[in-house]
Amino acid sequence: MIGQYVADGVVTGATLALGAIGLTLTYNILRFANFAHGELLTFGAYFALLFAGAFAGAQTFGTLSFGAGFVLATAGAALATALVALALDRFLFRPLRKSEIAVTLVIASFGASLMLRNVVVFVWGPEPEYYSRAISIASEIVPGVRLTSDELFVVALTAVLMLALHLFLARTRLGKAMRAVSDDPALALVAGIDVQRVIRATWIIGGALAAIAGVLFGLTVQVLPDMGATLILSMFAAAILGGVGSIYGAVLGGLLIGVAQSTSVAWIGPAYKPGVAFVLMLLALMFFPRGLLGEKR
Amino acid sequence: MSTAALEVRELVAGYTPEVDILKGIALEVAEGEIVTVLGPNGAGKSTLIKAIAGLVAVRSGAVRLFGDEIAGVEPHRMVRRGLAYVPQTRNVFARLSVEENLEMGAIARRDSAAVAHDLERVYALFPRLAERREQSAGTLSGGERQMVAVGRALMAGPRVLMLDEPSAALSPHLTNLVFAKVREVRTSGVTILMVEQNATAALAISDRGYVLADGRERISGEARELLANPEVGALYLGVRRGLAA
Numbered sequence: 001m002i003g004q005y006v007a008d009g010v011v012t013g014a015t016l017a018l019g020a021i022g023l024t025l026t027y028n029i030l031r032f033a034n035f036a037h038g039e040l041l042t043f044g045a046y047f048a049l050l051f052a053g054a055f056a057g058a059q060t061f062g063t064l065s066f067g068a069g070f071v072l073a074t075a076g077a078a079l080a081t082a083l084v085a086l087a088l089d090r091f092l093f094r095p096l097r098k099s100e101i102a103v104t105l106v107i108a109s110f111g112a113s114l115m116l117r118n119v120v121v122f123v124w125g126p127e128p129e130y131y132s133r134a135i136s137i138a139s140e141i142v143p144g145v146r147l148t149s150d151e152l153f154v155v156a157l158t159a160v161l162m163l164a165l166h167l168f169l170a171r172t173r174l175g176k177a178m179r180a181v182s183d184d185p186a187l188a189l190v191a192g193i194d195v196q197r198v199i200r201a202t203w204i205i206g207g208a209l210a211a212i213a214g215v216l217f218g219l220t221v222q223v224l225p226d227m228g229a230t231l232i233l234s235m236f237a238a239a240i241l242g243g244v245g246s247i248y249g250a251v252l253g254g255l256l257i258g259v260a261q262s263t264s265v266a267w268i269g270p271a272y273k274p275g276v277a278f279v280l281m282l283l284a285l286m287f288f289p290r291g292l293l294g295e296k297r
Numbered sequence: 298m299s300t301a302a303l304e305v306r307e308l309v310a311g312y313t314p315e316v317d318i319l320k321g322i323a324l325e326v327a328e329g330e331i332v333t334v335l336g337p338n339g340a341g342k343s344t345l346i347k348a349i350a351g352l353v354a355v356r357s358g359a360v361r362l363f364g365d366e367i368a369g370v371e372p373h374r375m376v377r378r379g380l381a382y383v384p385q386t387r388n389v390f391a392r393l394s395v396e397e398n399l400e401m402g403a404i405a406r407r408d409s410a411a412v413a414h415d416l417e418r419v420y421a422l423f424p425r426l427a428e429r430r431e432q433s434a435g436t437l438s439g440g441e442r443q444m445v446a447v448g449r450a451l452m453a454g455p456r457v458l459m460l461d462e463p464s465a466a467l468s469p470h471l472t473n474l475v476f477a478k479v480r481e482v483r484t485s486g487v488t489i490l491m492v493e494q495n496a497t498a499a500l501a502i503s504d505r506g507y508v509l510a511d512g513r514e515r516i517s518g519e520a521r522e523l524l525a526n527p528e529v530g531a532l533y534l535g536v537r538r539g540l541a542a
Contacts, residue, residue: 176393189373190373191376194373
């Protein structure tokens with residue numbers, strides 16, 4: 001039985017991890033905790049729902065619940081969400097970055113979060129939506145652990161995206177420039193780095209990853225206007241537990257929190273799931289203030 | 298008269314709108330020269346270099362790089378125009394490797410063959426950095442960081458290099474080493490403007506110098522003259538007998 005809880009936790013954890021990667025990236029480079037990141041997940045999920053409508057009834061891949069059309073819809077959702085993130089930065093965060101008060105951006109992101117959530121309710125309504133009404137059959141992966149093909153896909157895609165982002169940051173010119181801006185924005189400017197361009201790139205990548213996380217959550221759970229708001233605190237907990245700025249840390253944090261929440265159900269019941277994430281985050285802050293894989297300053 | 302590499306005319310600048318730190322300063326650096334700016338704390342030395350680099354708002358006056366007006370140009374575009382700047386502190390990307398720091402200096406360049414050539418030149422100038430190319434810059438000693446910072450600036454392929462107190466917090470031995478490297482950089486055709494507290498060591502490798510006081514240039518002249526000038530020694534250098542003794 002415990003094996004099944006762990007496996008379910010890994011699936012939830014993979015979604016959390018993907019969201020937390022985007023969060024840790026924007027936190028590290030733009031230097032503020034963006035509470036509207038959750039709504040980027042929500043927007044991504046709804047954009048995919050919107051675009052997938054164009055491919056209704058299309059062929060699906062093997063035992064997965066979706067086909068090529070849905071993959072295209074997800075790519076479109078990632079792009080559209082990146083544009084939402086860019087617009088947020090251009091019209092809300094960029095004018096406020098000049099402020100001397102560090103918390104201004106955080107509070108503004110709270111406001112943006114509420115506003116975006118209500119836009120979703122206004123456009124799509126408060127009822128949950130599903131990408132597919134078909135029943136997916138979970139098959140036995142190892143004795144006592146059953147997962148659907150979609151759930152396996154979620155875990156595999158998160159692993160691929162984590163590796164791709166790592167290679168991007170370690171090997172490419174833009175990736176290195178992003179790390180340089182994160183390290184010291186003032187010096188980056190002096191070195192000749194176009195910091196505004198790097199900030200835009202950060203929003204595009206962070207927004208696209210959030211959108212994909214939202215789609216994956218929608219695929220394995222459901223699409224809801226407050227899905228991002230529900231997940232944001234767990235994503236923060238994942239990013240902090242793993243070490244802010246560390247991509248692998250965000251993934252590790254996401255998986256740990258996913259598994260801890262899922263297995264806690266066996267002992268203390270599902271009502272306390274969110275609390276588990278915070279206990280872990282508090283423990284991390286007390287004993288590993290830089291997180292498990294955080295870099296030294 | 299040939300065009301100066303760097304020319305500053307009647308420059309007024311400051312951090313806040315009410316307070317001018319630079320009050321109409323003028324200076325000139327000819328191509329291939331090493332010029333040092335001296336002065337007591339608060340004279341505006343760092344502000345001058347930051348205003349030229351585009352980091353402090355210029356209120357009036359002119360800054361010309363090989364005859365082109367550059368006041369008001371965004372800081373990251375200065376590098377493309379051939380003006381590189383090494384800040385006094387926080388001048389390396391601590392979490393990037395030595396080699397990545399150097400690559401960041403060349404971020405605006407597209408000529409990858411020339412960049413690779415310049416990277417080898419920087420490693421030839423600072424062999425220590427070649428040994429540590431994979432190490433993150435934050436783990437280096439003060440002298441090595443200074444080398445990374447200068448190397449990063451050189452990777453932009455600058456025509457004019459500005460250094461803000463390159464000897465700050467370095468031992469006398471390392472100071473001499475850094476200054477020897479600065480001279481070596483000049484032989485490759487780079488014009489150098491530096492701000493220094495360590496007047497005797499800096500003037501020893503400079504062609505000319507300026508002494509600032511209260512946001513203006515007070516005394517200027519050949520480096521040798523300044524070293525011997527008792528007024529300079531008494532007022533600004535803290536040297537009692539000068540170098541001529």
